[in-house]
Amino acid sequence: YKSNRYGLNLPPGPTPLPVIGNLHQLGRRPHLSLRRLALAYGPVLRLTLGAVPTVVISSARAAREVLRTHDLALCSRPQTYAARHLFYGCTDIAFAPYGAYWRHVRKLCILELLSARRVESFAPARAAEAARMVSRVAAADGATVNLSKVLARYANGVVCRATFGRDFLEGGEYKRHGFEGMLADYQELLGGFSLGDFYPGSAMLEELAGRATGAKARLETTFRRFDCLFDEVIEEHLQRKRKGAEEEEEEEEEEEKDLVDVLLELQGSEGLEMPLTRDNVKAVILDMFAAGTDTTFIALDWGMTELLLNPKAMTKARHEVRSIVGDQRLVSEAHITRMHYLKAVIKETLRLHPPAPLLVPRESMQKVKIDGYDVPAKTRVFVNAWAIGRDPEAWGDPERFDPERFVRSSVDYKGQDFELIPFGAGRRGCPAIAFSAASIEVALAQLLHSFDWELPPGVRPEDLDLDEVFGITMHRRDDLEAVAKPHIV
Numbered sequence: 202y203k204s205n206r207y208g209l210n211l212p213p214g215p216t217p218l219p220v221i222g223n224l225h226q227l228g229r230r231p232h233l234s235l236r237r238l239a240l241a242y243g244p245v246l247r248l249t250l251g252a253v254p255t256v257v258i259s260s261a262r263a264a265r266e267v268l269r270t271h272d273l274a275l276c277s278r279p280q281t282y283a284a285r286h287l288f289y290g291c292t293d294i295a296f297a298p299y300g301a302y303w304r305h306v307r308k309l310c311i312l313e314l315l316s317a318r319r320v321e322s323f324a325p326a327r328a329a330e331a332a333r334m335v336s337r338v339a340a341a342d343g344a345t346v347n348l349s350k351v352l353a354r355y356a357n358g359v360v361c362r363a364t365f366g367r368d369f370l371e372g373g374e375y376k377r378h379g380f381e382g383m384l385a386d387y388q389e390l391l392g393g394f395s396l397g398d399f400y401p402g403s404a405m406l407e408e409l410a411g412r413a414t415g416a417k418a419r420l421e422t423t424f425r426r427f428d429c430l431f432d433e434v435i436e437e438h439l440q441r442k443r444k445g446a447e448e449e450e451e452e453e454e455e456e457e458k459d460l461v462d463v464l465l466e467l468q469g470s471e472g473l474e475m476p477l478t479r480d481n482v483k484a485v486i487l488d489m490f491a492a493g494t495d496t497t498f499i500a501l502d503w504g505m506t507e508l509l510l511n512p513k514a515m516t517k518a519r520h521e522v523r524s525i526v527g528d529q530r531l532v533s534e535a536h537i538t539r540m541h542y543l544k545a546v547i548k549e550t551l552r553l554h555p556p557a558p559l560l561v562p563r564e565s566m567q568k569v570k571i572d573g574y575d576v577p578a579k580t581r582v583f584v585n586a587w588a589i590g591r592d593p594e595a596w597g598d599p600e601r602f603d604p605e606r607f608v609r610s611s612v613d614y615k616g617q618d619f620e621l622i623p624f625g626a627g628r629r630g631c632p633a634i635a636f637s638a639a640s641i642e643v644a645l646a647q648l649l650h651s652f653d654w655e656l657p658p659g660v661r662p663e664d665l666d667l668d669e670v671f672g673i674t675m676h677r678r679d680d681l682e683a684v685a686k687p688h689i690v
C-alpha cells in the first residue's frame with residue numbers, strides 16, 4: 202500500500218471502489234478533505250472507518266442513485282455509539298433503523314407533527330419571535346450587535362415554542378437548563394466519530410473505547426440534562442391537561458397545540474398502530490429540538506453573513522422586502538409568498554452552506570451498485586451535500602454567492618434536484634422543509650425590513666474569518682457582528 206498526499210493508503214490492485222483510507226485521517230474539516238479526494242479519485246469513494254466500510258458520495262448523479270434509485274435499500278441509519286446514548290437507544294425518527302417502528306414514528310411526524318396545517322398553526326410563534334428579535338437588535342441602539350446570538354435565540358425560540366409551547370429565555374431558565382452547552386455538546390458528540398464506532402458489533406470493545414476516551418461520560422451527562430428537561434416539560438403539560446379537565450374547559454383549539462401536546466394525545470389515543478412509551482415521546486421531542494434549532498440558526502447566520510459580504514445582493518433583497526411590506530412594522534407570511542429574490546438568497550445560502558454538510562449517514566440494508574461500483578450491505582453512506590453544492594459540473598462559478606442563479610432557474614431544495622440537497626431527499630429526507638423555510642424566510646425578511654445592516658466600523662469584508670466548526674451540523678467558528686440602523690422598528 203503506498204501513501205498518497207492525503208495520507209491515505211491506496212490499494213495496489215483493482216478494488217470495487219477507488220480509495221481505501223481512514224476518516225480520522227481527514228483532519229478537522231472532513232467535508233473539505235473529502236471533496237479534494239473526490240476531485241482526485243471520482244465521486245464515489247470508499248473509506249474504511251475503523252472496521253466500518255464507508256462510502257462517500259460527491260456528485261449529483263451518484264446522490265440521485267443513493268437517494269432515489271436505491272432509496273429503500275439505503276434508508277437505514279447506522280446505530281452509532283453517540284446516537285444510541287443520546288437518542289434513547291435510537292428510538293427517535295432521525296436515528297431509528299429502518300423498520301416498522303421508524304415507519305410508524307415517521308408517519309406520525311409527517312401527518313401530525315410537521316404537516317402543512319401544523320406548520321401554519323405556528324405562524325403566531327414565528328411572528329412573536331421575529332418581533333422579539335427586532336427588539337433585541339433595536340436595544341443595541343446603533344452599537345455593534347452580536348447578530349449570531351440574536352439569531353440563535355430566534356431559532357431556539359421558534360423551535361421551543363412549537364415543540365414545548367414556550368421558550369426558556371425568561372427567568373434565567375435558559376441558563377439554568379444550560380441550553381447552549383447542551384446543544385453544543387450534542388452537535389459535537391454526534392458529529393464526532395468516537396472510538397466506539399470503530400468496533401461495531403463488539404459491545405465490549407465499544408464500551409471500553411467509550412470509557413477510555415471519556416466519550417461515555419460526556420454522552421451520559423448530556424443525555425441526562427436533556428432527559429430531565431423533557432420530564433419537566435411533560436409533567437407541566439400533563440398537569441395543565443388535568444387542570445383543564447377538572448375545570449371542564451373546552452377542548453384545546455388545534456391552533457394552540459404544541460408538539461408535546463400532540464405527542465401526548467397520540468400516546469393516549471386508542472387507534473394508534475403501535476404504542477408510544479414515554480421514552481419514545483422524549484426521543485421524538487429531542488429530534489424536533491435538536492434537529493431544528495442549530496440548522497435554522499446556521500442557515501440564518503450564513504444568510505446574513507453572505508448578504509453583508511455581498512452588498513448588491515443585500516440591496517436587492519432589502520428593496521424587494523420593503524417594496525412589498527411598505528410602511529407596516531411587521532412582515533407577514535402573506536408578504537413572503539411574493540418575495541422571490543429573498544427565496545433565491547436562501548437557496549443560494551443553503552447551496553454554499555448546507556447546515557448538515559454530510560447529511561445524516563445512511564446504512565445499506567442490501568448490496569447495491571452505485572455508479573457501477575458494488576456497495577455491500579451494512580456499508581455506511583455519507584452524501585457530501587457541501588461538495589455537491591460547489592460541484593463545477595453542476596454550477597457555473599460555484600464558489601460565488603449569486604442568488605440570481607435561482608431567479609433564472611427552477612432548481613429547488615425539496616429533494617427533486619440532486620445538485621441542491623441541503624435537506625437530503627427520499628424516504629429519509631428532512632420532514633421539516635416547510636417548517637424550516639417558514640422560520641428562515643420570516644426572520645430574514647424582518648431583519649432586512651427593520652434595519653439597514655453594515656459591518657462594524659473598520660471591519661472590511663475580507664477581515665471576516667469564515668472558518669467553520671465541523672460536527673453533524675457545521676456553523677461558523679466566529680460570531681457575526683454587525684451594526685443595525687433602524688428603518689421601521
Ligand code: HEM
Binds near residue numbers: 494560561
Ligand atoms: C435549515 C433547516 C434544516 C436542515 C438544513 C435540515 C437538514 C436535514 C437533513 C440533511 C436530514 C437528513 C436527510 C437525509 O438523510 O436524506 C434531516 C433529517 C431530519 N430532520 Fe431536518 N433539517 C432542518 C430543519 C429541521 C427541523 C426544523 C426539524 C424539526 C422540527 C427537523 C427534523 C428532522 C428529522 C426528524 C429528520 C430525520 C428524518 C428521518 O430520518 O426519517 N429538521 N434534516
